[in-house]
């Protein structure tokens with residue numbers, strides 16, 4: 001697949017089954033991440049692959065986080081949270097390990113990590129791997145960050161759900177890019 005075709009046609013795949021991308025495919029995706037633009041070449045991105053029983057641990061971490069905020073959360077809501085990591089066989093947690101003392105602003109370190117994630121999304125698409133970028137309140141929770149080995153200052157930029165597309169792949173929606181361009185005010 002050529003690069004322009006991947007750029008124009010990538011879509012998120014919400015329904016994912018097995019198999020998970022293999023070691024060679026993971027390597028291709030990580031190498032794509034490494035070519036993201038990166039102010040100061042700080043390499044702010046960190047990647048954590050979670051699969052198999054590790055997804056159960058992630059679900060448990062989500063539940064613990066929710067219970068810290070809502071000790072009376074109902075069992076049904078907690079079960080739903082616990083099951084979230086099972087939406088795909090593999091989850092790539094992408095984290096910006098930020099340095100607030102660097103001359104490069106933290107925002108740019110997070111943006112660089114986001115660019116790395118987008119490179120992963122595009123590489124996944126080119127490989128035929130299904131991917132969906134998710135965040136939600138759990139991505140911002142101190143307990144989740146700590147349990148994954150990160151500090152509160154760090155930012156979970158995404159939980160990237162990866163697997164084999166299951167079900168129909170949605171069409172690329174029609175949208176006119178000119179709607180989003182502006183001209184310089186007089």
Ligand SMILES: Cc1cc2nc3c(=O)[nH]c(=O)nc-3n(C[C@H](O)[C@H](O)[C@H](O)COP(=O)(O)O)c2cc1C
Pocket residue numbers: 010011012013132133134135136157158
């Ligand atoms: C930083 C970020 C976080 C996102 N978090 C979620 C999320 O938690 N849940 C969700 O349904 N979509 C989330 N999305 C959006 C989807 O990944 C997806 O881009 C969107 O549904 C549009 O589909 P498309 O990528 O096929 O155009 C997020 C996107 C970004 C960039």
